[in-house]
Amino acid sequence: MNRAFSRKKDKTWMHTPEALSKHYIPYNAKFLGSTEVEQxxxxxxxxxxxxxxxxxxxxxxxxxxxxxxxxLQISIYGVKILDPKTKEVQHNCQxxxxxxxxxxxxxxxxxxxxxxxxxxxxxxCYVFDSEKCAEEITLTIGQAFDLxxxxxxxxxxxxxxxxxxxxxxxxxxxxxxxxxxxxxxxxQDLENQLRITQVHASPAGSVTPKSPSTDIFDMVxxxxxxxxxxxxxxxxTQPPPVPSRSTExxxxxxxxxxFDPFSCGAGDFPPDIQSKLDEMQTAHTNA
Numbered sequence: 001m002n003r004a005f006s007r008k009k010d011k012t013w014m015h016t017p018e019a020l021s022k023h024y025i026p027y028n029a030k031f032l033g034s035t036e037v038e039q040x041x042x043x044x045x046x047x048x049x050x051x052x053x054x055x056x057x058x059x060x061x062x063x064x065x066x067x068x069x070x071x072l073q074i075s076i077y078g079v080k081i082l083d084p085k086t087k088e089v090q091h092n093c094q095x096x097x098x099x100x101x102x103x104x105x106x107x108x109x110x111x112x113x114x115x116x117x118x119x120x121x122x123x124x125c126y127v128f129d130s131e132k133c134a135e136e137i138t139l140t141i142g143q144a145f146d147l148x149x150x151x152x153x154x155x156x157x158x159x160x161x162x163x164x165x166x167x168x169x170x171x172x173x174x175x176x177x178x179x180x181x182x183x184x185x186x187x188q189d190l191e192n193q194l195r196i197t198q199v200h201a202s203p204a205g206s207v208t209p210k211s212p213s214t215d216i217f218d219m220v221x222x223x224x225x226x227x228x229x230x231x232x233x234x235x236x237t238q239p240p241p242v243p244s245r246s247t248e249x250x251x252x253x254x255x256x257x258x259f260d261p262f263s264c265g266a267g268d269f270p271p272d273i274q275s276k277l278d279e280m281q282t283a284h285t286n287a
Contacts, residue, residue, distance in 0.1 A: 013143040020144050024075040027137050029130040031070040032057050037125045041100035046112045049125035074140050076148045095148050103138040111138050
């Protein structure tokens, strides 16, 4: 392995400065993965990392797993590793954090670079497999370094700080977008649960019939207003009908009908008794 970067003024690069400073150069490759290394640079350091990740790839292949394909976007701001279909950024390696880049002369498909992680501050070695572009990708990253270094000298270091602030803002935006997506998913789940609850609930406006309340003897209390129920008693027999008060015959203590001399007809008594009654009624009227 070789190639740490040299900044020779007469070096001929393969891309225009505008392509790397205003846009980016895309490449397709297979991503073997990344592993932590102890040193930020060195041929032996990256060689050990490549050997380790190659071994891991052989194990995954034996298990039926394929090496994932990625898209690399190289610019003066860094190297982005994206999903080629969804364009989702998997890793964003800022250029000022990349300390070493090299391709493997014994295996021209392999190239790698070392980048310091922004969160853990650990040095990670990223290893890629490209059938035809391994050396070209390494040269393109070298050209991006050269252009970034020239801009650093021209701006007196201010440009680097500006890029750091922009990179930090971009990272924060990505985190907020991820949180927003998670919140949307939670809200959707709650709405789905609410719909399911409403479907299983009783229809609106329906009234569940209430059973009549009972007393302490488990009997329905008597109400003179409510009509007599025809429901059989608990032993299965029908209670006897209650006679109507309007047709009930009034009797006295001895079972006889009460006497009312003024309501009796003229032919109900003998003549002599009837005449006495008429005299009593006339005297009562004149009095």
